Amino acid sequence: xxxxxxxxxxxxxxxxxxxxxxxxxxxxxxxxxxxxxxxxxxxxxxxxxxxxxxxxxxxxxxxxxxxxxxxxxxxxxxxxxxxxxxxxxxxxxxxxxxxxxxxxxxxxxxxxxxxxxxxxxxxxxxxxxxxxxxxxxxxxxxxxxxxxxxxxxxxxxxxxxxxxxxxxxxxxxxxxxxxxxxxxxxxxxxxxxxxxxxxxxxxxxxxxxxxxxxxxxxxxxxxxxxxxxxxxxxxxxxxxxxxxxxxxxxx
Amino acid sequence: xxxxxxxxxxxxxxxxxxxxxxxxxxxxxxxxxxxxxxxxxxxxxxxxxxxxxxxxxxxxxxxxxxxxxxxxxxxxxxxxxxxxxxxxxxxxxxxxxxxxxxxxxxxxxxxxxxxxxxxxxxxxxxxxxxxxxxxxxxxxxxxxxxxxxxxxxxxxxxxxxxxxxxxxxxxxxxxxxxxxxxxxxxxxxxxxxxxxxxxxxxxxxxxxxxxxxxxxxxxxxxxxxxxxxxxxxxxxxxxxxxxxxxxxxxx
Numbered sequence: 001x002x003x004x005x006x007x008x009x010x011x012x013x014x015x016x017x018x019x020x021x022x023x024x025x026x027x028x029x030x031x032x033x034x035x036x037x038x039x040x041x042x043x044x045x046x047x048x049x050x051x052x053x054x055x056x057x058x059x060x061x062x063x064x065x066x067x068x069x070x071x072x073x074x075x076x077x078x079x080x081x082x083x084x085x086x087x088x089x090x091x092x093x094x095x096x097x098x099x100x101x102x103x104x105x106x107x108x109x110x111x112x113x114x115x116x117x118x119x120x121x122x123x124x125x126x127x128x129x130x131x132x133x134x135x136x137x138x139x140x141x142x143x144x145x146x147x148x149x150x151x152x153x154x155x156x157x158x159x160x161x162x163x164x165x166x167x168x169x170x171x172x173x174x175x176x177x178x179x180x181x182x183x184x185x186x187x188x189x190x191x192x193x194x195x196x197x198x199x200x201x202x203x204x205x206x207x208x209x210x211x212x213x214x215x216x217x218x219x220x221x222x223x224x225x226x227x228x229x230x231x232x233x234x235x236x237x238x239x240x241x242x243x244x245x246x247x248x249x250x251x
Numbered sequence: 252x253x254x255x256x257x258x259x260x261x262x263x264x265x266x267x268x269x270x271x272x273x274x275x276x277x278x279x280x281x282x283x284x285x286x287x288x289x290x291x292x293x294x295x296x297x298x299x300x301x302x303x304x305x306x307x308x309x310x311x312x313x314x315x316x317x318x319x320x321x322x323x324x325x326x327x328x329x330x331x332x333x334x335x336x337x338x339x340x341x342x343x344x345x346x347x348x349x350x351x352x353x354x355x356x357x358x359x360x361x362x363x364x365x366x367x368x369x370x371x372x373x374x375x376x377x378x379x380x381x382x383x384x385x386x387x388x389x390x391x392x393x394x395x396x397x398x399x400x401x402x403x404x405x406x407x408x409x410x411x412x413x414x415x416x417x418x419x420x421x422x423x424x425x426x427x428x429x430x431x432x433x434x435x436x437x438x439x440x441x442x443x444x445x446x447x448x449x450x451x452x453x454x455x456x457x458x459x460x461x462x463x464x465x466x467x468x469x470x471x472x473x474x475x476x477x478x479x480x481x482x483x484x485x486x487x488x489x490x491x492x493x494x495x496x497x498x499x500x501x502x
Contacts, residue, residue: 021470044345045345045346045347045348046346046348047348048348048351051441056283065500076257092282092346093348094264094295094296095295095296095297095346096296096342096346096347097296097297097298097299097378099299099376099377099382100374100377100378101377101385102372102377103373103374103376103377103382103385103389106479106485107365107385107485108365108369108370108373108389108422109390109393109477110375110390110477110479110485111390111422111477111478111480111485111486111487112484112486112487113364113365113422113423113476113483113487114358114364114365114370115368117360118364119359119365119370119373122354122355122359122360123354123355123369123374125354126351126353126354127348127351128351129342131350131353131354134354135354135360138354138359138360139360142359142360142362145320158366171359171362171364172364172487173441174484174485174486174487177484177485179485181375181484183414187483188479188483188484188485189483190443196482225359226360226361226362227363228357228361229361232359232438232440233363233425233428233429233432233439234358234362234363234424234425234428234439234441235363235425236362236363236364236425239377240290240492242492242493244495245417
């Protein structure tokens, strides 16, 4: 850091203008010669949850679908949710480079763990909703992902024909993708599988936004228990798919 | 938005001081009456990768261990990596409320999918490293997590005694946690299991930082293939643990 930077970073940023760009505690507005100027110092984060305004799930779905072809699933969903908020609200959303979330692709760099769409939805929700609400929203999205015949979304200009829908019974990329591939008779590398995942990104982004919009309207209610409350440990709901015998629960 | 906010948001922020607080394209520095002032408008994101300076893996480990007891695994690792950068570099890291990443807890709100420590490491790395490097770093961390007798970290003031280490052979929370619980004869709710996960958060955060420091020093090399290059689909490396018979690979 040079001396100018130190001077800046010591002073801190405070905006009179509230939630606008850099968070309530972020930027101090100074009027000088007709110009609005601010003194800068320690840039502070905007406290969570970040301001949320309802966005259009259809717009979200389209952005997510297109986003999949730019940087795959995790980026696609994060972009579908956060880009409209960057446009509508600006900061703090506009400070967040959504590209940074693309490593969730393929269940995290191809490891087939959590579906990247759900990782993107989880991280975006974490900034938008208060913790207790976000937890329930993500729980509902995980369940919907697992239970629903997907994909639902039909793009205006599809890149491939996707006729088959399937139920994953799991939020894991490996299970979800390969059940679809087997049922559709398509390979992982096929244009159809790729478009299935792009459509699914649109579905997850839109569904997450619908729940967040409900919450914004005071209509979001969830009675769904989280897995540890059911099983006494973390897990998904399809035990028998991996376990031929469920291990004894300890303690 | 009121008119002041509009004025601000139209003008944009540009910092002469470069990487300091809000990104190269973010804040324009104006010197006036001995004060450094900036005009504000559309707050822009700092382009990726964000500036990185080597940090101390031991400090990271301690922050992650303590962080686990504040908000669990995903927050713990993200905090262990990002808090030292917030302190050392400031913006853009200081604009990111790390609390937003806590929904990764318990394999994402208790679903036992990706270990939350790995989710935290993935998201943090996504901001720090260029995409191609980040992908390899996360791939290495996932492999190390799966192959290594963990936990390694020993806290100065442990909250519980953790004698047993175990190899998960998987990056999934459910598998990793329950293999440890079975081997240690401890329940999911026990203080020992909790401390095992807190120590593991310290390990993953520190290991990620060591790889990032190597990269900063020009010493990071990875020849590890990502799973799709090996299997033709996304997946982890322990197929037989879930599959009694590997399904035919299609196409």
